[in-house]
Amino acid sequence: MSPTSSLPAPHIGYLFLAASAFLLAVGTHALLFSALFSSRPSLGAAVLDALARDAHYKYLALFSVPVCAYFVIANWVGWQFFRNS
Structure with missing residues (x-):
């Protein structure tokens, strides 16, 4: 076995x-907190403003x-009922 690893560096x-x-x-701010802090000036990002x-x-x-x-969960429970019936 070769001493070199094929794993990427840490x-x-x-x-x-x-x-x-x-x-x-960024996503949490855009989706949740931007509505709360709408009085702040825009960052200039059109997607975040939208x-x-x-x-x-x-x-x-x-x-x-x-x-x-x-x-x-519902599909797993249904599958268990199907397997055990």
Whole structure:
């Protein structure tokens, strides 16, 4: 077995982790907190401003999490009933 590893360097993982945390922070602000802080001046980002002005589609991502969880759990329970009947 060769001593070299095919795994990426640890700093690549840290880069993905930092980018994910940054995107989570920007997305959370755009979807949830921008409506609360609408008196602040715009950052100049047209997409973020459009999300801040949106009335109901911004909550689609937030409410899809429990709906998807319910769908997965209901399908798993149905599959268990099917297998054990």
